[in-house]
Amino acid sequence: MSTEPLSIGSLAKATDSKVETIRYYESIGLLAAPARTKNNYRAYTAQHLARLSFIRRARALGFSIDQVQELLKLADQKDISCKAVDAIAREHLAEIDRKLRDLNTLRSELSNVIVQCGQGTISECRIIETLAPDSATFS
Numbered sequence: 516m517s518t519e520p521l522s523i524g525s526l527a528k529a530t531d532s533k534v535e536t537i538r539y540y541e542s543i544g545l546l547a548a549p550a551r552t553k554n555n556y557r558a559y560t561a562q563h564l565a566r567l568s569f570i571r572r573a574r575a576l577g578f579s580i581d582q583v584q585e586l587l588k589l590a591d592q593k594d595i596s597c598k599a600v601d602a603i604a605r606e607h608l609a610e611i612d613r614k615l616r617d618l619n620t621l622r623s624e625l626s627n628v629i630v631q632c633g634q635g636t637i638s639e640c641r642i643i644e645t646l647a648p649d650s651a652t653f654s
Contacts, residue, residue, distance in 0.1 A: 520549075520558035530567045537567065545570055545584060578607055 527534050540546040546567055549557045569590070573583045582603055589600050631641040 518561070520552070520560060521564065523557045523559065526559045526564060526567065529564055530571050532567065532571060540567070540570060543580070545580070545587065576607075577611065578603075582607060 521529065523534050523537055526532070527537055537546065541548050546563060549559045549563055552558050566587070569587070570583055573586060574580075578586065585603060586600060589595070589597075589603075628642050628645045633639060633641070637643060
């Protein structure tokens with residue numbers, strides 16, 4: 516990347532982010548506020564681009580804002596052990612595994628209801644019956 520500063524729009528385009536998201540990340544301290552041009556426009560650097568790319572990738576992997584903040588703090592300390600990073604990643608993986616178990620349970624429940632569908636009339640529909648609260652009428 517050249518040493519020319521990036522506008523917020525250019526940074527957004529380069530990272531496939533929204534301008535509002537960049538401003539939000541600045542407001543919560545994930546992304547340092549950039550210097551301003553003489554016309555008071557934000558002037559982002561290659562460091563901003565790298566940091567925002569890191570944030571976007573971490574968020575795409577499902578890390579929470581708090582986890583991203585912690586990962587960034589750790590990433591800035593090049594000479595320390597990466598045990599804390601590993602712990603954050605393992606915690607996140609455990610959460611993903613829990614969500615996958617929950618989704619598999621939901622899938623199984625829905626699959627069982629669908630199998631019970633006789634494709635008759637709505638009044639006999641097991642799917643509607645399962646979704647409706649006890650003795651509910653919609654009309």
